[in-house]
Amino acid sequence: xxxxxxxxxxxxxxxxxxxxxxxxxxxxxxxxxxxxxxxxxxxxxxxxxxxxxxxxxxxxxxxxxxxxxxxxxxxxxxxxxxxxxxxxxxxxxxxxxxxxxxxxxxxxxxxxxxxxxxxxxxxxxxxxxxxxxxxxxxxxxxxxxxxxxxxxxxxxxxxxxxxxxxxxxxxxxxxxxxxxxxxxxxxxxxxxxxxxxxxxxxxxxxxxxxxxxxxxxxxxxxxxxxxxxxxxxxxxxxxxxxxxxxxxxxxxxxxxxxxxxx
Amino acid sequence: xxxxxxxxxxxxxxxxxxxxxxxxxxxxxxxxxxxxxxxxxxxxxxxxxxxxxxxxxxxxxxxxxxxxxxxxxxxxxxxxxxxxxxxxxxxxxxxxxxxxxxxxxxxxxxxxxxxxxxxxxxxxxxxxxxxxxxxxxxxxxxxxxxxxxxxxxxxxxxxxxxxxxxxxxxxxxxxxxxxxxxxxxxxxxxxxxxxxxxxxxxxxxxxxxxxxxxxxxxxxxxxxxxxxxxxxxxxxxxxxxxxxxxxxxxxxxxxxxxxxxxxxxxxxxxxxxxxxxxxxxxxxxxxxxxxxxxxxxxxxxxxxxxxxxxxxxxxxxxxxxxxxxxxxxxxxxxxxxxxxxxxxxxxxxxxxxxxxxxxxxxxxxxxxxxxxxxxxxxxxxxxxxxxxxxxxxxxxxxxxxxxxxxxxxxxxxxxx
Amino acid sequence: xxxxxxxxxxxxxxxxxxxxxxxxxxxxxxxxxxxxxxxxxxxxxxxxxxxxxxxxxxxxxxxxxxxxxxxxxxxxxxxxxxxxxxxxxxxxxxxxxxxxxxxxxxxxxxxxxxxxxxxxxxxxxxxxxxxxxxxxxxxxxxxxxxxxxxxxxxxxxxxxxxxxxxxxxxxxxxxxxxxxxxxxx
Numbered sequence: 001x002x003x004x005x006x007x008x009x010x011x012x013x014x015x016x017x018x019x020x021x022x023x024x025x026x027x028x029x030x031x032x033x034x035x036x037x038x039x040x041x042x043x044x045x046x047x048x049x050x051x052x053x054x055x056x057x058x059x060x061x062x063x064x065x066x067x068x069x070x071x072x073x074x075x076x077x078x079x080x081x082x083x084x085x086x087x088x089x090x091x092x093x094x095x096x097x098x099x100x101x102x103x104x105x106x107x108x109x110x111x112x113x114x115x116x117x118x119x120x121x122x123x124x125x126x127x128x129x130x131x132x133x134x135x136x137x138x139x140x141x142x143x144x145x146x147x148x149x150x151x152x153x154x155x156x157x158x159x160x161x162x163x164x165x166x167x168x169x170x171x172x173x174x175x176x177x178x179x180x181x182x183x184x185x186x187x188x189x190x191x192x193x194x195x196x197x198x199x200x201x202x203x204x205x206x207x208x209x210x211x212x213x214x215x216x217x218x219x220x221x222x223x224x225x226x227x228x229x230x231x232x233x234x235x236x237x238x239x240x241x242x243x244x245x246x247x248x249x250x251x252x253x254x255x256x257x258x259x260x261x262x
Numbered sequence: 263x264x265x266x267x268x269x270x271x272x273x274x275x276x277x278x279x280x281x282x283x284x285x286x287x288x289x290x291x292x293x294x295x296x297x298x299x300x301x302x303x304x305x306x307x308x309x310x311x312x313x314x315x316x317x318x319x320x321x322x323x324x325x326x327x328x329x330x331x332x333x334x335x336x337x338x339x340x341x342x343x344x345x346x347x348x349x350x351x352x353x354x355x356x357x358x359x360x361x362x363x364x365x366x367x368x369x370x371x372x373x374x375x376x377x378x379x380x381x382x383x384x385x386x387x388x389x390x391x392x393x394x395x396x397x398x399x400x401x402x403x404x405x406x407x408x409x410x411x412x413x414x415x416x417x418x419x420x421x422x423x424x425x426x427x428x429x430x431x432x433x434x435x436x437x438x439x440x441x442x443x444x445x446x447x448x449x450x451x452x453x454x455x456x457x458x459x460x461x462x463x464x465x466x467x468x469x470x471x472x473x474x475x476x477x478x479x480x481x482x483x484x485x486x487x488x489x490x491x492x493x494x495x496x497x498x499x500x501x502x503x504x505x506x507x508x509x510x511x512x513x514x515x516x517x518x519x520x521x522x523x524x525x526x527x528x529x530x531x532x533x534x535x536x537x538x539x540x541x542x543x544x545x546x547x548x549x550x551x552x553x554x555x556x557x558x559x560x561x562x563x564x565x566x567x568x569x570x571x572x573x574x575x576x577x578x579x580x581x582x583x584x585x586x587x588x589x590x591x592x593x594x595x596x597x598x599x600x601x602x603x604x605x606x607x608x609x610x611x612x613x614x615x616x617x618x619x620x621x622x623x624x625x626x627x628x629x630x631x632x633x634x635x636x637x638x639x640x641x642x643x644x645x646x647x648x649x650x651x652x653x654x655x656x657x658x659x660x661x662x663x664x665x666x667x668x669x670x671x672x673x674x675x676x677x678x
Numbered sequence: 679x680x681x682x683x684x685x686x687x688x689x690x691x692x693x694x695x696x697x698x699x700x701x702x703x704x705x706x707x708x709x710x711x712x713x714x715x716x717x718x719x720x721x722x723x724x725x726x727x728x729x730x731x732x733x734x735x736x737x738x739x740x741x742x743x744x745x746x747x748x749x750x751x752x753x754x755x756x757x758x759x760x761x762x763x764x765x766x767x768x769x770x771x772x773x774x775x776x777x778x779x780x781x782x783x784x785x786x787x788x789x790x791x792x793x794x795x796x797x798x799x800x801x802x803x804x805x806x807x808x809x810x811x812x813x814x815x816x817x818x819x820x821x822x823x824x825x826x827x828x829x830x831x832x833x834x835x836x837x838x839x840x841x842x843x844x845x846x847x848x849x850x851x852x853x854x855x856x857x858x859x860x861x862x863x
Contacts, residue, residue, distance in 0.1 A: 142534075150531065228344070232350065235351070236518075236521025243510060243514045243517060250708070252705065253704075326723070341729065346723055347722045503702075506705070
């Protein structure tokens with residue numbers, strides 16, 4: 001009986017891990033295509049008990065707001081969501097109120113501008129894709145809401161890309177408006193190096209090095225992509241513990257019922 | 263009618279007018295005599311049933327918040343992930359449930375192959391299973407289109423274009439599938455409608471599948487017919503409790519993916535909204551289609567590839583007549599044993615090759631694996647039945663399990 | 679799951695071969711709890727989502743509403759009646775003795791500033807929108823609103839006076855942010 005159990009479990013694991021390996025190979029092949037392999041980073045939000053570092057995420061939001069937001073939208077996130085990062089209701093209101101959104105039509109049928117409210121989505125730098133291409137040399141700065149889920153490597157990719165700007169090797173020809181980044185597929189990227197030393201001033205005194213800013217904004221972007229992560233991890237631990245105990249009882253019950261068969 | 267006869271008055275009153283309790287009892291209750299020696303591979307049928315229920319349930323609640331329109335589909339899915347209460351949980355259950363469903367069903371199929379469950383008199387049971395696999399594939403494909411990400415869109419484009427391979431009517435079929443000149447809003451709308459419908463069609467075929475199963479009862483690891491009562495035990499409580507344990511183990515694995523690796527089976531590209539103007543550099547189907555995708559790509563001819571892919575499933579439907587061996591269980595087929603595991607390996611190789619770019623060594627490996635896949639069914643199985651000398655079969659299940667002449671210690675099959 | 683486990687016990691008891699013991703009972707209970715816990719998030723997903731709740735308040739500019747005029751604004755998907763009442767209307771509303779009404783309430787309890795009446799424009803009977811907002815619409819026997827569905831008459835304070843509706847028109851939570859800005863919710 002136990003032998004069969006082990007056999008069944010073995011085959012299941014075999015099939016699953018086979019899938020995992022081929023899945024992994026597929027991904028790594030894609031990442032390795034024509035870019036440098038991504039260095040593995042340690043993130044506080046990884047792992048079974050992973051959570052977001054609130055201070056880092058708040059600093060990351062500051063980096064997004066003061067640097068990235070000049071070109072990149074974050075269209076799936078609302079100001080009210082920032083409460084998750086530890087901002088108070090008043091702070092969120094103040095952050096939102098600094099932006100203008102178009103609302104309307106009003107009683108005379110005209111659109112009008114009003115300060116943003118917590119329930120509004122984070123205001124986009126450009127009204128649409130065409131406008132954003134026109135302002136950026138034909139390139140389209142993608143929306144960052146899901147960036148950490150939409151790239152192979154996730155946060156490791158985002159971080160590597162932000163710190164990966166280098167002087168191009170002699171044999172690489174760059175066109176006007178192209179920059180060299182060894183972690184970008186094809187290594188030629190239309191985004192100029194976005195972060196420079198001391199570009200923002202953190203209120204908590206964290207030195208604004210490129211590495212620090214990149215790390216913090218990656219944490220923030222991961223929160224933007226997976227705001228449910230902490231709830232997911234917490235619930236997951238509870239559910240799996242329950243299931244393990246329940247399955248133990250199911251197995252004991254099975255043994256009892258089958259006791260007279262063997 | 264063993265258990266129900268002892269039930270309370272209300273149950274008796276209803277059952278005499280509408281025998282649902284009798285039906286249940288005969289399907290999964292004490293009124294269904296089952297071989298006493300089923301191993302844990304026989305759990306995967308009930309696991310597939312449980313997964314189907316989980317998929318339908320989570321799907322219905324997702325549909326309550328989903329918008330089948332090209333302008334809103336992607337954002338409505340993200341709204342489910344961000345704003346709907348527990349929406350992320352429901353979506354991740356549904357997304358990973360699809361992968362779990364295929365893992366369970368593929369194991370279920372290979373169990374059938376190993377123990378010869380497709381052989382007479384269970385041919386129709388097996389063919390209904392092949393129909394279920396086809397329905398599942400169609401459902402999964404259309405479901406994958408709904409979030410309207412890059413992979414959704416380009417998957418839909420590539421797969422619907424398969425039909426353009428057919429001469430004369432091909433283009434017309436594709437236009438009909440699309441409802442336009444490309445994959446667009448009408449396509450998304452009909453895929454949603456059909457994706458909602460198909461699971462209920464699957465439920466219908468599952469009922470037929472179970473009806474066919476009960477005609478001759480379950481096969482068993484020995485592959486010999488259960489003859490006397492000593493060979494059988496009632497499904498309930500023995501296999502209900504065993505299935506319950508199986509469900510527990512399955513739920514732990516399922517939950518692990520839902521909570522800690524929810525995007526493991528997915529493609530990052532599908533978190534980019536669909537863009538009909540730009541194909542992602544590497545498009546691959548979901549993992550469960552990869553072996554078939556590899557077969558499609560190994561034939562250098564468009565129509566030939568499509569036909570080979572459909573033939574890969576079609577050949578399963580005629581399997582009961584391709585296999586000439588009368589012995590069901592591979593336990594007693596020393597040569598087929600190796601071919602079976604070669605086929606398992608071959609399917610993994612196909613899956614691996616299908617996930618690689620269609621170039622160089624991957625194409626060659628894919629072609630060899632495709633060749634073996636068809637050779638296995640069309641050449642090896644027909645010949646092997648005639649050439650192989652099987653090991654001697656035990657005289658009965660009870661004899662094999664308990665040792666000959668052993669007392670039927672646990673036989674408590676109740677006669678109806 | 680739970681049911682099958684329960685039946686397992688019933689079967690066992692009935693056949694008298696095993697007793698209903700702790701393990702099978704617990705296994706059944708765990709199965710039942712698991713199944714129920716699994717269903718709950720699905721049910722809960724039907725409650726208002728976070729983005730819906732975030733829109734739960736709305737601001738209205740009431741500066742342009744003249745005395746005697748009514749406007750209808752949307753709040754939580756429902757019509758809200760805002761009426762700038764005349765002196766006469768206020769007097770009538772205040773003069774009536776609430777004792778003889780189906781849902782007794784004084785006018786003072788229903789307004790923050792007597793000249794502004796704010797009501798959810800949904801009949802408390804079965805949810806229709808009462809008439810009386812537009813000029814020329816039937817206002818009912820008491821000069822307020824009249825629900826065309828089943829004939830409920832509301833007065834100048836939105837109180838039910840005649841007809842099947844059990845309660846007065848509901849007054850939403852609201853606050854005057856300035857003299858001309860009203861926040862509902």
